[in-house]
Structures are given as structure tokens and as C-alpha cells.
Amino acid sequence: MAKTTKNVSTRSPSPRINIGINDSDRAAIAKGLSRLLADTSTLYMTTHSFHWNVTGPMFNTLHTMFEGQYTELWNAIDPIAERIRSLGHFAPGSYAELAALTTLDDVPQEPPAALEMVRILVEGHEAVARTARELFPLADKASDEPTADLLTQRLAVHEQTAWMLRSLLVEQ
Ligand SMILES: [Fe+2]
Numbered sequence: 001m002a003k004t005t006k007n008v009s010t011r012s013p014s015p016r017i018n019i020g021i022n023d024s025d026r027a028a029i030a031k032g033l034s035r036l037l038a039d040t041s042t043l044y045m046t047t048h049s050f051h052w053n054v055t056g057p058m059f060n061t062l063h064t065m066f067e068g069q070y071t072e073l074w075n076a077i078d079p080i081a082e083r084i085r086s087l088g089h090f091a092p093g094s095y096a097e098l099a100a101l102t103t104l105d106d107v108p109q110e111p112p113a114a115l116e117m118v119r120i121l122v123e124g125h126e127a128v129a130r131t132a133r134e135l136f137p138l139a140d141k142a143s144d145e146p147t148a149d150l151l152t153q154r155l156a157v158h159e160q161t162a163w164m165l166r167s168l169l170v171e172q
Helices: 023-053 059-086 095-101 114-141 145-167
Strands: none
Touching: 023 059, 023 095, 023 114, 023 145, 059 114, 059 145, 114 145
């Protein structure tokens, strides 16, 4: 049979991929990374909103701390999305898709008190860590080292940030 050079469909995520990870594993890993992207995006927006809306005697500390955290989260979403593309799938980018995929609650509409913000962010970082960790065995099984490496980096950041935030909640 003659080979065709014609592209399949314009909506096909990519031409045939042959990187040594089978189609179903690539799809499952991309799905897990999409959940990680949604969680990270939601936590980014929550943290940025808290940067804007924090009040009280800890204003300076938290306003500055949240800025560092939302900047890190913002920088993290691009490598996650591009790993999904490298696996041959589209990255979710609409608010509706991200809201459907995330395990986190949406940004509170009424800004909480400062320490309640901290508590919400601890839970958010812990939830994103769980989402990343859940995907690890599959990436491992498929010998998907780039995804495993990305997950390792994300786990280290979320666990460290959760510790730092949690430390603010210890009573003196
Ligand atoms: Fe700012």
C-alpha cells in the first residue's frame, strides 16, 4: 500500500508518535498531567488572589511570600503543558476544562482571614502533591523518565512550600 503524506485531521493532536511508550500509556500519563496542570493552575490563581487580598498585621510577610509562591506556580504550568504535548496530546487551557479536572476548590470569592488563607494554601499544596504522586507509578512503569523527573521536581516544591506555610500555623 502506498504511503500517504497527507495529514490526517486538523484536530488530531499529532502525527504518529513512536518514542517507545505505547498509545494507552501516553494517553493515561497525559490525562494525569492534565490533572496536575489543572491543580497547579487553580493553586496559582488562589495564591495570586491571596497576594492581592490579604489583610492584617502579617500583611507584608504574607503579601511577599505569596508573590514568590504564585510566581513559582506560574512558571511550573508551562513545562507540565509542554510535556503533555510531547506525549502527543493537547493540553487543557480553558477555565472550564481546568475547573472540571482540578481536585482543588475554586478560589474563595470572599477573601478569608490571613491565617485561613495560609491553611487553604497548605491543603492546596498537599492536594497537588497527591495528584503528582498518584501519577508516579504509571510514569515509572512506562519508563517515562522526563515525566518522572518533572513529577519529582513538583513534589519537592509542593512539599517544601506546604511545610513553610504549615510553620506559620504553629502557635507560639
Ligand atoms: Fe503584586
